Amino acid sequence: MQVLQGKNLLRIKETNQSAILRMIYYYGPISRSDIAQRLELTLPTITTNINKMLGEGLIKETFIRGKAPNPSGRRAHPLYINQQACYFGGVELKNTNWSVCVTDFGGRILASAEGVCPDGDYDNFIWQIGRDFTACLAESGKKLEELCGIGISLPGLVDREKGILKINSRYRWIERDVCSDFARLTGYQGKITLENNAIARGLSAQLFNWDEVENGKSFAYLVVSAGIACPLFLNTSSYRGSVVDAGEAGHMVLDPHGRLCICGNHGCLEAYASEYAIINDCKKEMEQGRAGILREISKERQELTIADIVQAQEAGDLDVCRIVENAIYMLGIAATNIINFAGPDIMLVDCQLFKNASNRQLFLDYTQSSRGNPVHFKYFKTTLSFVDSDRFIGALGAAAVAIDEKLEIVM
Ligand SMILES: [Zn+2]
Incomplete structure (x- = not known):
């Protein structure tokens, strides 16, 4: 975490406030003196900033039994964030699916919804998520004006500053003004932040699972969804988001x-191991009269899902097993390439196939054997761990973008 010293006083104040609030967010309950020590700031600077945040209700202090709060005793009271200080919205578009949620400041989901837009038409997508976000907000019991911000995340190249999707090659969407369109449909007049969905999910890990990443100076977040991406994050810098942008690992040949x-191109990782590729491979098997167990499982489904595929694999569908194992083999090579190249301290893997324990083991076997790679990744001391791929992990990631924005601009 970075603190600033110098002549631009307003900037210094903003950066210090943000750094202090992040400390409380990540490490709370935490004492004032611990914050001062970690940020190398003076206790009076910490106290001034903290009093302001306490006054605004952004943070709270723990009450220590038997010790009445008084001006001299205050410092002993550890601080933590006030979960109910503000509320946020999150929207993720992924493949032909979308999910939305409303959360509190701590990332606790108050209400959520999801849906499918099989034709991938932008106007249909945005209309549906606008309508269902409004319904989800009503279910959460919050009002539009109570939201401190909304995050929207989707695959592709985004211009975060302008809130525009530059390009999404899967949907063939170009230059879409996503934030303005969402604001028009929902009537929301507050801050809407657009982000790539892999970066959003990485931010979510940083905010809500800090204990998993705090021991590394850097972490990579490998997400396998419609596409495959692996943004890289630094824990030691105030640089927000990923240092390699979205980390488009999917087109690694x-x-x-x-x-x-x-x-x-030919032979990209994404052509073998993205959810899109795995689903397509399974559909082809079914069309040719194979993958009987999967056909039975998915016969009443509108769209084949990765959850169906994992279920068929667990039930012993050999055609499905072959496809999944091949995808995991390719993912193992790719993960090892990334580790050899970037050497992150931690790699978090977010992929629905790894809900299954034997798939996790297979992935570990492929990354830990040096197959396909001359350098064994263990020499980089990278710790691999799997993210629990909940249905609303993407929407929560989008809300994390909005929460992160709040932590950055405290004033
Ligand atoms: Zn490609």
Whole structure:
């Protein structure tokens, strides 16, 4: 975490406030002297800033039994964030699905909803999420004006400053003014922040699972969804978000003579191991009269899902097992490449296939064997861990973008 010293007093004040609030967010309950020590700031600076945040209700202090709060005893009271200080909205678009949620300041989900837009049409998508976000907000018992911010995340290249999606090659959407469209449909007049969904999910890990990443100076967040991305985050800097932007790992070429990818190259990771590729491979098997167990499981479904595929694999569908194992093999090579190249201290893996314990083990076997790679990743001391891929992890990631924005701009 960075603190500033210098002549631009307003900037210094903003940065210090943000750093102090982040400390309380990550480490709370935490004492004033601990914050001062960690940030190398003076206790009076800490106290002034903290009194302001206490006054605004952003943070609270723990009451210590038997010790009445008085001006001299205050410092002993550890601080933590006030979960009910403000509320946030999150929206993720992924593949043909979308999910929305309303959370409190601590990232606790108050209400959530999800849906499918099979045709992938932008106007349909945005209209549906606008309508269902409004319903979700009503269910949470909060009002639009109570929201401190809304985060929207989706795959592709985004211009966060302008709130515009530059390009999404899967949907073939170009230059979409997502934030303005969402504001128009919902009537929300507050801050809406657009972010790439892999970065959003990484931010969510940083905010809500700090204990998993705090022991590393850097962490990579490998997300396998419609596409595959692996943004890299620094824990030691105040630099917000990822240092390698969205980390588009999906178009890493693993076989130059391999399958054609949507990007026009051959043998990209995404052509074998994205959810889109796995689902398509399984659909082809079903069309050819194979994958009988999966056909039975998914016969009443509008859309085949990764959850169905994992279920069929667990039930012993050999055609599905083959496809899943091949995808995991490719993911193992890719993860090892990333670790060899970037050497992050921690790699978090967010992939629905790893709900299954034997799939996790297979992935670990492939990354820990040096197959396909000359360098064994263990020499980088990278700790691998799996993210519990809950249905609303993406919407929560989007809300994390809005919460992170609040932590950055405290004033
Ligand atoms: Zn590609």
